[in-house]
Amino acid sequence: MTERADAVRFLFVGDSMTVGRAGDFTWRHRMWQHLEATLGEGGYAIVGPRTGLYEAEADAPVSTAYADPFFPAPARRHLAGWGEGWLHMAPVIGEAVAASGADVLLVSLGLIDLGFYTDSEQTAANARAFITAARAANPRVRLVLMPVIPNVRAESDAPFAASCARFNALLAEAVADLDTPASPVLLAPHPSGYDIHTDTYDGTHPGPSGEHKLAATFAEVLHRAWALGGPYTPAPGAVVAGAAVPVPEPAL
Numbered sequence: 001m002t003e004r005a006d007a008v009r010f011l012f013v014g015d016s017m018t019v020g021r022a023g024d025f026t027w028r029h030r031m032w033q034h035l036e037a038t039l040g041e042g043g044y045a046i047v048g049p050r051t052g053l054y055e056a057e058a059d060a061p062v063s064t065a066y067a068d069p070f071f072p073a074p075a076r077r078h079l080a081g082w083g084e085g086w087l088h089m090a091p092v093i094g095e096a097v098a099a100s101g102a103d104v105l106l107v108s109l110g111l112i113d114l115g116f117y118t119d120s121e122q123t124a125a126n127a128r129a130f131i132t133a134a135r136a137a138n139p140r141v142r143l144v145l146m147p148v149i150p151n152v153r154a155e156s157d158a159p160f161a162a163s164c165a166r167f168n169a170l171l172a173e174a175v176a177d178l179d180t181p182a183s184p185v186l187l188a189p190h191p192s193g194y195d196i197h198t199d200t201y202d203g204t205h206p207g208p209s210g211e212h213k214l215a216a217t218f219a220e221v222l223h224r225a226w227a228l229g230g231p232y233t234p235a236p237g238a239v240v241a242g243a244a245v246p247v248p249e250p251a252l
Contacts, residue, residue, distance in 0.1 A: 004042040008228060010035070011048050011102035012078040013089055015112045017149075017205055017214070019080035021054045022063035027206060029068060030215035030234070031106070032075040038229035047100035048077035085113035086126035093130050097137035104228070105134060106218045108146040110171070111204070114163045115153065124170035128178065135183050143185045144221050146214070147171060152196055152203025186225055191217045 012018055012028050020026035028046075035044045051073065055063035061081060079096050081088065086109045096102070107130075113123040127145070134141050147168040154161035175187040191213040196203050199210030206214055212234055219232040 002042050003045050007043055007045050008039065009045045009047045009101050009103045011096065011100060011105050012046070012080060013093065013096075013105055014078075014080040014108040015084055016054065016080075016082040017111070018078065018108050019050075019052075019054050019061050019082055021056070021082075021205070022065040023067055024053060025067040025071075025208060025211055026053070027211040027214040027218075028076070028078055028080075029066065029071050030211050031218060032071070033235045034215060034219045034232055035229060036075075037233070037235070038223075046075045046077050047102050048079045049096055049099065050078055050080065051076040054082040083112055083116075085109050085111070085117060086123055086130055087113055087117050090126045090130040090133060094133035094137045097134050097141060102138065103140075103142065104222070105141060105143045106146075107143060108214070110148040110167055111151060111164070114148065114160065114167055120163050120167035120170055123167050124174055127171060128174050131174070131178050131185060139183060141183055142226065143183075144188055144218055145171060145175060145185065146188045146217070147190060149190065149194060149196070151200075184225075186221055188217050188221050 010031075012031070018026070018028065020028070032046060035046070050061055051064075052061040053063040053066060054061050059082075066076070077100075079089065079093070089109060093105075097105075110123055110127070113126065114120065118126065131143060134143065148164045148171075150161055150164040154164055172187055175185050179185045194210065194213050199206060199213060201207045216232040219229055222228040223230055223232075
Protein backbone atom coordinates (compact mmCIF):
# COMPACT_ATOMS: atom_id res chain seq x y z
CA MET A 1 0.00 0.00 0.00
CA THR A 2 1.35 3.41 -1.00
CA GLU A 3 1.35 6.03 1.74
CA ARG A 4 -0.40 9.24 0.71
CA ALA A 5 1.26 12.60 1.25
CA ASP A 6 -1.40 13.46 3.85
CA ALA A 7 -1.10 10.14 5.69
CA VAL A 8 -1.20 10.38 9.48
CA ARG A 9 1.81 8.73 11.09
CA PHE A 10 1.09 7.01 14.41
CA LEU A 11 3.68 6.02 17.01
CA PHE A 12 2.65 3.65 19.80
CA VAL A 13 4.68 4.21 22.98
CA GLY A 14 4.43 1.99 26.03
CA ASP A 15 5.66 -0.59 28.47
CA SER A 16 5.01 -4.34 28.70
CA MET A 17 1.27 -3.78 28.19
CA THR A 18 2.06 -2.31 24.77
CA VAL A 19 5.02 -4.31 23.51
CA GLY A 20 3.36 -7.63 24.42
CA ARG A 21 5.01 -11.01 24.77
CA ALA A 22 5.57 -13.81 22.28
CA GLY A 23 2.21 -15.28 21.29
CA ASP A 24 0.15 -12.12 21.92
CA PHE A 25 -1.95 -10.19 19.44
CA THR A 26 -1.27 -6.89 21.37
CA TRP A 27 -3.54 -3.85 21.44
CA ARG A 28 -1.28 -2.47 18.72
CA HIS A 29 -2.59 -5.18 16.42
CA ARG A 30 -6.19 -4.30 17.29
CA MET A 31 -5.39 -0.64 16.61
CA TRP A 32 -3.85 -1.51 13.25
CA GLN A 33 -7.07 -3.32 12.29
CA HIS A 34 -9.07 -0.25 13.28
CA LEU A 35 -6.84 2.14 11.34
CA GLU A 36 -6.89 -0.12 8.32
CA ALA A 37 -10.69 -0.21 8.40
CA THR A 38 -11.12 3.55 8.89
CA LEU A 39 -8.05 5.23 7.36
CA GLY A 40 -6.94 2.64 4.84
CA GLU A 41 -5.83 3.24 1.25
CA GLY A 42 -2.62 4.94 2.32
CA GLY A 43 -4.25 7.28 4.82
CA TYR A 44 -2.09 6.25 7.74
CA ALA A 45 1.24 4.73 8.68
CA ILE A 46 2.43 3.09 11.88
CA VAL A 47 5.99 4.13 12.68
CA GLY A 48 8.70 3.47 15.23
CA PRO A 49 12.16 1.96 15.71
CA ARG A 50 11.10 -1.46 17.02
CA THR A 51 8.88 -4.26 15.74
CA GLY A 52 9.29 -7.20 18.10
CA LEU A 53 7.46 -8.77 21.01
CA TYR A 54 9.12 -9.46 24.34
CA GLU A 55 10.87 -12.82 24.52
CA ALA A 56 11.56 -14.00 28.06
CA GLU A 57 14.60 -16.14 27.21
CA ALA A 58 16.34 -13.24 25.50
CA ASP A 59 14.88 -10.67 27.93
CA ALA A 60 14.43 -8.40 24.93
CA PRO A 61 11.74 -7.44 22.36
CA VAL A 62 13.08 -9.75 19.68
CA SER A 63 10.24 -12.21 19.10
CA THR A 64 8.31 -12.19 15.83
CA ALA A 65 5.74 -14.71 17.10
CA TYR A 66 2.61 -12.57 16.91
CA ALA A 67 -0.66 -14.47 17.35
CA ASP A 68 -1.62 -13.22 13.89
CA PRO A 69 1.17 -14.29 11.54
CA PHE A 70 -0.33 -12.05 8.85
CA PHE A 71 0.14 -8.88 10.93
CA PRO A 72 2.10 -6.83 8.34
CA ALA A 73 5.69 -6.01 9.20
CA PRO A 74 5.27 -2.23 8.72
CA ALA A 75 2.27 -2.22 11.09
CA ARG A 76 4.31 -3.91 13.85
CA ARG A 77 6.42 -0.80 14.44
CA HIS A 78 6.40 0.77 17.89
CA LEU A 79 8.44 2.29 20.68
CA ALA A 80 7.62 0.03 23.63
CA GLY A 81 9.62 -2.12 25.99
CA TRP A 82 9.12 -4.62 28.77
CA GLY A 83 10.11 -2.88 32.01
CA GLU A 84 10.35 0.56 30.40
CA GLY A 85 8.47 3.66 31.51
CA TRP A 86 8.39 7.44 31.27
CA LEU A 87 11.87 7.39 32.81
CA HIS A 88 13.23 5.42 29.86
CA MET A 89 11.15 6.92 27.06
CA ALA A 90 11.64 10.63 27.84
CA PRO A 91 15.32 10.57 26.74
CA VAL A 92 14.61 8.72 23.46
CA ILE A 93 11.26 10.06 22.26
CA GLY A 94 12.75 13.08 20.51
CA GLU A 95 14.96 10.96 18.31
CA ALA A 96 12.12 8.52 17.61
CA VAL A 97 9.75 11.30 16.55
CA ALA A 98 12.38 13.00 14.41
CA ALA A 99 13.41 9.78 12.69
CA SER A 100 9.88 8.52 12.05
CA GLY A 101 8.06 11.76 11.30
CA ALA A 102 5.38 10.77 13.82
CA ASP A 103 2.29 13.00 13.87
CA VAL A 104 0.30 11.31 16.66
CA LEU A 105 1.64 9.57 19.75
CA LEU A 106 -0.53 7.03 21.56
CA VAL A 107 1.12 6.59 24.94
CA SER A 108 0.52 4.11 27.76
CA LEU A 109 3.20 4.45 30.44
CA GLY A 110 3.63 4.89 34.18
CA LEU A 111 2.82 1.63 35.94
CA ILE A 112 6.37 0.33 35.76
CA ASP A 113 7.78 3.68 36.89
CA LEU A 114 5.62 3.72 40.00
CA GLY A 115 6.27 0.08 40.72
CA PHE A 116 10.04 0.13 40.48
CA TYR A 117 11.72 3.42 39.61
CA THR A 118 10.15 6.74 40.58
CA ASP A 119 7.48 8.22 42.85
CA SER A 120 4.39 9.92 41.45
CA GLU A 121 5.94 13.41 41.36
CA GLN A 122 9.11 12.20 39.63
CA THR A 123 7.06 10.15 37.17
CA ALA A 124 4.92 13.18 36.32
CA ALA A 125 8.06 15.25 35.78
CA ASN A 126 9.33 12.63 33.35
CA ALA A 127 6.00 12.72 31.52
CA ARG A 128 6.36 16.47 31.11
CA ALA A 129 9.94 16.03 29.85
CA PHE A 130 8.65 13.44 27.35
CA ILE A 131 6.11 15.88 25.94
CA THR A 132 8.69 18.65 25.71
CA ALA A 133 11.14 16.39 23.86
CA ALA A 134 8.48 15.14 21.44
CA ARG A 135 7.54 18.73 20.62
CA ALA A 136 11.15 19.71 20.08
CA ALA A 137 11.24 17.11 17.31
CA ASN A 138 7.81 17.99 15.91
CA PRO A 139 6.19 21.23 17.17
CA ARG A 140 2.80 20.06 15.85
CA VAL A 141 2.82 16.56 17.30
CA ARG A 142 -0.45 15.40 18.88
CA LEU A 143 -0.49 13.15 21.95
CA VAL A 144 -3.06 10.92 23.63
CA LEU A 145 -1.98 9.74 27.08
CA MET A 146 -3.51 6.74 28.84
CA PRO A 147 -3.76 7.06 32.63
CA VAL A 148 -2.19 4.32 34.72
CA ILE A 149 -4.46 1.31 35.14
CA PRO A 150 -3.65 -0.01 38.64
CA ASN A 151 -2.75 -3.68 38.52
CA VAL A 152 -3.32 -6.53 40.96
CA ARG A 153 -0.60 -5.21 43.27
CA ALA A 154 -2.77 -2.21 44.08
CA GLU A 155 -5.40 -4.48 45.63
CA SER A 156 -3.07 -5.47 48.49
CA ASP A 157 -0.60 -2.58 48.54
CA ALA A 158 -2.40 0.57 49.66
CA PRO A 159 0.61 2.91 49.25
CA PHE A 160 1.09 1.70 45.68
CA ALA A 161 -2.61 2.22 44.92
CA ALA A 162 -2.35 5.73 46.34
CA SER A 163 0.74 6.39 44.23
CA CYS A 164 -1.14 5.35 41.07
CA ALA A 165 -4.04 7.64 41.95
CA ARG A 166 -1.70 10.52 42.75
CA PHE A 167 0.18 10.12 39.48
CA ASN A 168 -3.03 10.08 37.47
CA ALA A 169 -4.04 13.36 39.10
CA LEU A 170 -0.64 14.85 38.31
CA LEU A 171 -0.85 13.56 34.73
CA ALA A 172 -4.20 15.31 34.34
CA GLU A 173 -2.59 18.52 35.61
CA ALA A 174 0.27 18.13 33.12
CA VAL A 175 -2.19 17.68 30.26
CA ALA A 176 -4.10 20.80 31.32
CA ASP A 177 -0.88 22.79 31.59
CA LEU A 178 0.76 21.60 28.37
CA ASP A 179 -2.16 21.27 25.95
CA THR A 180 -1.89 23.82 23.14
CA PRO A 181 -3.80 24.41 19.88
CA ALA A 182 -0.66 23.72 17.86
CA SER A 183 0.27 20.56 19.73
CA PRO A 184 -2.75 19.20 21.57
CA VAL A 185 -2.39 16.76 24.45
CA LEU A 186 -5.37 14.68 25.52
CA LEU A 187 -5.86 12.45 28.54
CA ALA A 188 -7.75 9.31 27.60
CA PRO A 189 -10.37 7.99 30.01
CA HIS A 190 -9.94 4.78 31.93
CA PRO A 191 -10.95 2.05 29.45
CA SER A 192 -14.66 1.41 29.83
CA GLY A 193 -15.44 -1.79 31.70
CA TYR A 194 -11.78 -2.74 32.06
CA ASP A 195 -11.43 -5.43 34.74
CA ILE A 196 -7.93 -6.66 35.61
CA HIS A 197 -9.40 -10.04 36.63
CA THR A 198 -11.02 -10.73 33.27
CA ASP A 199 -9.24 -8.45 30.79
CA THR A 200 -5.67 -9.46 31.72
CA TYR A 201 -3.92 -12.81 31.94
CA ASP A 202 -2.01 -12.03 35.13
CA GLY A 203 -3.57 -8.98 36.74
CA THR A 204 -1.46 -6.59 34.66
CA HIS A 205 -1.00 -7.54 31.00
CA PRO A 206 -4.01 -7.43 28.68
CA GLY A 207 -5.54 -10.54 27.23
CA PRO A 208 -7.70 -10.40 24.07
CA SER A 209 -10.60 -8.50 25.65
CA GLY A 210 -8.22 -6.07 27.35
CA GLU A 211 -6.39 -5.47 24.08
CA HIS A 212 -9.65 -4.49 22.42
CA LYS A 213 -10.65 -2.18 25.27
CA LEU A 214 -7.30 -0.38 25.20
CA ALA A 215 -7.46 0.03 21.42
CA ALA A 216 -11.08 1.14 21.63
CA THR A 217 -10.23 3.85 24.13
CA PHE A 218 -7.49 5.33 21.95
CA ALA A 219 -9.62 4.97 18.81
CA GLU A 220 -12.60 6.75 20.32
CA VAL A 221 -10.47 9.66 21.55
CA LEU A 222 -8.94 10.05 18.09
CA HIS A 223 -12.34 9.98 16.44
CA ARG A 224 -14.20 12.27 18.82
CA ALA A 225 -11.44 14.84 19.36
CA TRP A 226 -9.80 15.05 15.94
CA ALA A 227 -12.14 13.18 13.57
CA LEU A 228 -9.41 10.63 12.89
CA GLY A 229 -10.74 7.25 11.91
CA GLY A 230 -14.19 6.37 13.17
CA PRO A 231 -16.00 4.64 16.01
CA TYR A 232 -14.19 1.53 17.19
CA THR A 233 -15.64 -1.64 15.77
CA PRO A 234 -13.77 -4.88 16.53
CA ALA A 235 -12.81 -6.90 13.49
CA PRO A 236 -15.21 -9.70 12.50
CA GLY A 237 -14.99 -12.54 14.97
CA ALA A 238 -13.58 -10.32 17.74
CA VAL A 239 -16.24 -11.22 20.29
CA VAL A 240 -14.68 -11.85 23.68
CA ALA A 241 -16.24 -13.79 26.56
CA GLY A 242 -19.52 -14.04 24.68
CA ALA A 243 -20.09 -10.30 24.44
CA ALA A 244 -19.09 -7.50 22.12
CA VAL A 245 -16.32 -5.28 23.38
CA PRO A 246 -17.88 -2.14 24.93
CA VAL A 247 -17.18 1.25 23.39
CA PRO A 248 -15.91 3.86 25.85
CA GLU A 249 -17.27 7.37 26.32
CA PRO A 250 -14.18 9.61 26.55
CA ALA A 251 -14.47 12.71 28.68
CA LEU A 252 -12.72 15.18 26.37
